[in-house]
Amino acid sequence: GENVEQHPSTLSVQEGDSAVIKCTYSDSASNYFPWYKQELGKRPQLIIDIRSNVGEKKDQRIAVTLNKTAKHFSLHITETQPEDSAVYFCAARVNSGYSTLTFGKGTMLLVSP
């Protein structure tokens, strides 16, 4: 089955800095890659996603890049703010049979004022 590795497990930055979280996946048939943000005590919420026919997608301060050859994708947050502090999960979906998501183990991002 699919395996998703996520790094780093924790990331501390100063407000205004950029943050990058990286994920690798094992199954070359994966074709959909969402990112979820989970604030403390709250539900995971989708913040951005990318499909395999696109190399990069941007939404204001958040961007995701995908390298299909290397089988890795990354989340980039620019001009970080304290409210960006949360756990971020990447996931990959294999488009075969029942298309379920396999999640990474998560990255705790702490943005200090």
Add this chain to the structure above:
Amino acid sequence: DVKVTQSSRYLVKRTGEKVFLECVQDMDHENMFWYRQDPGLGLRLIYFSYDVKMKEKGDIPEGYSVSREKKERFSLILESASTNQTSMYLCASRTGEGQPQHFGDGTRLSIL
């Protein structure tokens, strides 16, 4: 806005009890999922359902079962609760293939 509602935020049960976790969505979604979330392990898929009366095992189904008698409701059942099932349980739903999953607030279950 999609609403996925889990019946309890916190639940405490005893070893050996049969435990029911309920999830309801109000957007006529076809697919529903149960995950458990543990520190350092991320979200792991327990069971999912693509339609009423239909269920499929996820990555960690042992010790669990599910029921989907109505489209809007997906129940997770711990047949005989054990302490290693203490965890945060998250329900999710989606319209169908290729669509994003929407999560409930989670149920923090403690088995004593």
